[in-house]
Structures are given as structure tokens and as C-alpha cells.
Amino acid sequence: MKVLIPVFFIVFATTTYAQTFQSPESVEWDEANQRWLIANTNDGKILQQTVGQSPANFASGCTQGPYGIEILNNVVYANDGGLIRGFSLATGTEVFNLDLGGSFLNGLTTDGDSVLYATDFSAGKIYRINPTTNAFYLLTSNLPAAPNGIIYDDANERCLFVNWGSNAKIKAMSILSPYTVTDVMSTTLGNCDGISRDQYGAYYVTAWSNNRLNRVNADFSGSPTALANVLSSPADIDIKLDVIETV
Numbered sequence: 001m002k003v004l005i006p007v008f009f010i011v012f013a014t015t016t017y018a019q020t021f022q023s024p025e026s027v028e029w030d031e032a033n034q035r036w037l038i039a040n041t042n043d044g045k046i047l048q049q050t051v052g053q054s055p056a057n058f059a060s061g062c063t064q065g066p067y068g069i070e071i072l073n074n075v076v077y078a079n080d081g082g083l084i085r086g087f088s089l090a091t092g093t094e095v096f097n098l099d100l101g102g103s104f105l106n107g108l109t110t111d112g113d114s115v116l117y118a119t120d121f122s123a124g125k126i127y128r129i130n131p132t133t134n135a136f137y138l139l140t141s142n143l144p145a146a147p148n149g150i151i152y153d154d155a156n157e158r159c160l161f162v163n164w165g166s167n168a169k170i171k172a173m174s175i176l177s178p179y180t181v182t183d184v185m186s187t188t189l190g191n192c193d194g195i196s197r198d199q200y201g202a203y204y205v206t207a208w209s210n211n212r213l214n215r216v217n218a219d220f221s222g223s224p225t226a227l228a229n230v231l232s233s234p235a236d237i238d239i240k241l242d243v244i245e246t247v
Helices: none
Strands: 024-030 035-040 045-049 056-060 069-072 075-080 083-088 094-099 105-110 116-120 125-130 135-140 147-153 158-163 169-174 181-186 192-197 203-207 212-216
Touching: 024 069, 035 069, 069 105, 075 094, 075 105, 083 105, 116 147, 125 147, 147 203, 158 192
Parallel strands: 105 147, 147 192
Antiparallel strands: 024 035, 035 045, 045 056, 069 075, 075 083, 083 094, 105 116, 116 125, 125 135, 147 158, 158 169, 169 181, 192 203, 203 212
């Protein structure tokens, strides 16, 4: 039997003494430090916020972002234009900087072990990056719609990603050669931005067309269900898995 659980939205509060959100683009739950990390694109910073507290500076130095952010092995990585930066989770100090020669790196995910996957929104590409060795290579290119948010699907040896444009599809890319891209689900949503998954296998997709967070069945059957909260240009999302999940 599937267990249905409520999904709550975090509304980030600010004060005159705290940092303010300026076009927040992506959010990542930092389980080890019990805080949210937020990509603040308009001032080139990553902010940190513990639940119930005001946001504060965590890291700075991005010049064309940050956009997608992702934690891997005590480092939070951030897409910044055509390169990826990495910042120590302990200090916020920049510890990684790799130029992929990309156009507009947007979505970012990890296999949880050693590899990052990044979408290039403008160029229609997806990259695989090993930050330990600085090795990276192109997995797919010439995608028909701009790829945006991306999530790793270990059980099926693939990455799932959402796309910009009308009637946007959820697509899958095999992480094994020849890195085939297939359609997983057709939708009537437009300009899909972020994608995440809960502990029961259901997916959540943000879309600008209905300004909603949309729930997608684990087997991609039926149609996305729009959740009640009205948003404005919702972007990349993450889920804090707990007794009550928080998006």
C-alpha cells in the first residue's frame, strides 16, 4: 500500500539584519549540518539557513550563478556559467574550480559516490564530471528541448531530466554507453525547471506554466498532479526526507 504524506513548502523569512534572497535558483538540503543551502543568483552567493532562522552567507565568488547546486563528499558544487565551482561544507571556502567550456550550466545531480551530472541549458548538452580527477566528458548533445533540472536514478542506471518549452517531457538518459536518451513521460506542463524524488519513489516537478509543484507517480503513469500552493517561476528543488517530508 502506498503511503501518502504531506509535502510542506519552506517559506524563507528574512530580517533587516540578515541576508536577503535575490533570485534564489536552487536549494539543497545539507543533512550533516541540518540546514538548507540556497543558490542566490543575483549576488553570486550561496546562502545557508537552518529551519526557523534567517538566511546567512555561506559562500561567494560565483560570477554567472550559482544555478544548480549539489552536495558530494563534504563539498557543495555549483554551476557557474560554463564552469563548476566547489565549496567546503565546513568553511564555505572554494576548493574546486573546473571549466567545462559550457554555455549555461543549469541542473546538477550526483550519483552519491564520485560523479556529477550537469545539464547545459543553452547548448542542449549533458556532462559527466569526476571532481576528484577533474575528468569530464560530454554524454549527449543536440537535445531537441533545453534540459533543465536533473536527478540521478541509481536503480535504473540513468538520469532523469526535465525540459523547457511547451508540453515538456520528462526524459531519461542512460549513464551507460551509448548514453541513449528516451522519453519517460509526456505532459501538458510548460517550462519545467526542477525535479526531485521522495522516499516512496514519487517525483516532484516545478513548472512555470502553472506556477506549481507537480507530483508525478513513481511509474510515470497518469498525469502530473498540481499541488495547491501557487508559486512564481519555481526553479530547482530538493526534499528533506523525514517523518514529514519537506520540499
